[in-house]
Amino acid sequence: MLTALIIAALVGLLLYRLGSLIGGISANEQAVAQATYGWHGMYHNPLYLPLNLIRSADFFIFSHHGQTLTRLPNALFGAAAIISFGWLVRLWHGNRTAIFATALFACGAWTLHVSRLASYEVLYLWAIPTLLLANALLNATPTRKLAYYGSVCLWAVLLFIPGMVWIVAINLFWQRKLVAEGWQHFAKWWQRLLYVVIGLVWVPLVALGFSQQATITNWLGFPTRWAAPLDLLRQLALVPYHLFIRGPHNPELWLGRAPILDIFTLVACIFGIYFYVLNRTAKRSKVLASFALAGIILVAFGGPVGLSILVPLLYLFAATGIAYLTREWLKVFPVNPLARTFGISLIAIAVALSCVYNVRAYFVAWPHNPASSAVFRYHR
Numbered sequence: 518m519l520t521a522l523i524i525a526a527l528v529g530l531l532l533y534r535l536g537s538l539i540g541g542i543s544a545n546e547q548a549v550a551q552a553t554y555g556w557h558g559m560y561h562n563p564l565y566l567p568l569n570l571i572r573s574a575d576f577f578i579f580s581h582h583g584q585t586l587t588r589l590p591n592a593l594f595g596a597a598a599i600i601s602f603g604w605l606v607r608l609w610h611g612n613r614t615a616i617f618a619t620a621l622f623a624c625g626a627w628t629l630h631v632s633r634l635a636s637y638e639v640l641y642l643w644a645i646p647t648l649l650l651a652n653a654l655l656n657a658t659p660t661r662k663l664a665y666y667g668s669v670c671l672w673a674v675l676l677f678i679p680g681m682v683w684i685v686a687i688n689l690f691w692q693r694k695l696v697a698e699g700w701q702h703f704a705k706w707w708q709r710l711l712y713v714v715i716g717l718v719w720v721p722l723v724a725l726g727f728s729q730q731a732t733i734t735n736w737l738g739f740p741t742r743w744a745a746p747l748d749l750l751r752q753l754a755l756v757p758y759h760l761f762i763r764g765p766h767n768p769e770l771w772l773g774r775a776p777i778l779d780i781f782t783l784v785a786c787i788f789g790i791y792f793y794v795l796n797r798t799a800k801r802s803k804v805l806a807s808f809a810l811a812g813i814i815l816v817a818f819g820g821p822v823g824l825s826i827l828v829p830l831l832y833l834f835a836a837t838g839i840a841y842l843t844r845e846w847l848k849v850f851p852v853n854p855l856a857r858t859f860g861i862s863l864i865a866i867a868v869a870l871s872c873v874y875n876v877r878a879y880f881v882a883w884p885h886n887p888a889s890s891a892v893f894r895y896h897r
Contacts (some may be wrong), residue, residue, distance in 0.1 A: 527599060530623060531592040531632055538633075543769045550587045550897060558651035564736065565637050566677035568594060583897050591639045593713040595632020598624045602829060605650040608657065609801075611842040611863070616834030617868045619707065621785075627777050627828050630770050630880040638770070640678050641825040645808065646833070648688060651803070655695055663710070665699040668692075669716040679813045680738025680822040687807050691800065700739040705769045715883075726890040740820040750772030753817040762829060768888040772878055777824070778831060779874050780892075781867045786831050788838030805830060839864060 539871045539873065542550070552558065554573040559566060571590040579586050603619035610618075622628055631638040651668045672689065675681045689696065703709045734741060757764045761783065771777075778786060793802040809830050815822040843864060850856035885891055 527596060527623060530629065531595055533591070533880075534853045535588050535592060535633055536583060538880065539889065539893040542584055542587065542635070543892050543897050544895065545769065546587060546893075547895045547897070549635045549858070551895055552581070553783040558850065563721060564677055564679055565640060567674055568637060568640055569645075578739070580801055581666065587897065588633055588635045591684065592632055594639045594643045595628065598632070598639070598646055598829070601646040601650045602832065604835070605646055605653055606787065606836045607652065608650075608653045610836060613841065614840040617833065617839050620868055621782055621835060621873055622829070622832040624875050624877045625782070625828075625832065626775075626826070626875040626883075629875070630883075633827050636770075636772065637821075638823050638825040641681075641823065642829060644678055645682055645826060645829040648684065649804075649833070652688065652692060658674050663817070665668075665702065665712065666715055669712060673716050673720075675719070679735050680736065680820065680826070683811050683815065684808060686825075687811055688804070691711040691804050691807070691890070728767055735821055738815045738818065738820050738822045740818055744819060749817065752819055756813045756816050756824075756827075761823060765824065768886065769892045771887070772886055775878065778835075779871050781871045782832070782835050785838035785842070788841050789834035790838075791838065805833065811855070 521587075533736055549572075553561070554569060554576055558573070559569055568590055575734060576582055599622060601618065603615050604619045605829050607615035624808050628642065631642050648671065650662075650670050655664050657670050672685050675685050699708065699712065703712055732741075745748075762776060764771050764777050766774060776783070793799075793805060796802050810894055811829065812822070812826040812830065814829065816824055843861065847857060847859040850860070
């Protein structure tokens, strides 16, 4: 019953009034709906392949797709991102923290925005927790062939997302020993051949895109026109400003200049960062720090990579902060059941209030914001 309730809540969050909440679609969504998909579309522009595959199937089955079906592929990737996030936090911190952190992430306003808008932002929201989950599963089950095949396949697929080549390269650096062990783990020649083919079969399609519409600059996550050095420094400073103080001015994707994190998630995130600083020699701390640094630089460039590459990391820090605070509280009251229940209940109440705040910000405040309504003036 608990599983059924969780699934129902997730479906409700991502599908409730998916096509009618804001009343129309934006110009960017209209461009997405009218783009060319299927084999012809992916041949000419293979970038964003994971999402475009789902869109191709969706638009082929429902040829007269409206606003709901236009956004449905994003909702599916949003659900996949939430599942990967919850699974990862469960492996890292256990069931209790996984429930708290996944509720925060699933109800987070940014998660709802990018999961219910027909854009490519959701791919970054999905890619980061899924990549980290693959690493966790690979480290947890180093003798299983399926974990090696799945990880290599995921790394290859992520190359189709602009800018993710740097994240994949950083990840391969940290997982280099496991990659080498995977090669030695396969004793038969056909297993090694399959191991290589799964990782390299996508490369020709990526290279093909450079002779079509896609460009190496876009694939690398760089802007088509570089800003002046001082402007780049300003954009670099704006990334943490947008993440922690005031959100970006983007009525299509966000509500006014509201902060991305609510106050409880922000405090938990700060404690999580503090924990990783204390344990900076640990491999997980180095991986998260390198991902965050690469993401900040890519966002600062002003190219195709947006803040969605960093938001999952913030919630992972918040999950660690919740685990850290809970552990410290339980260390003070190791056997007192009343104190233990009181501390965990306080966190549960804070998580519930945070979820209500973010859900209301998205489902109530955002669609009634005149600036947002003016953007969604087209209809299908």
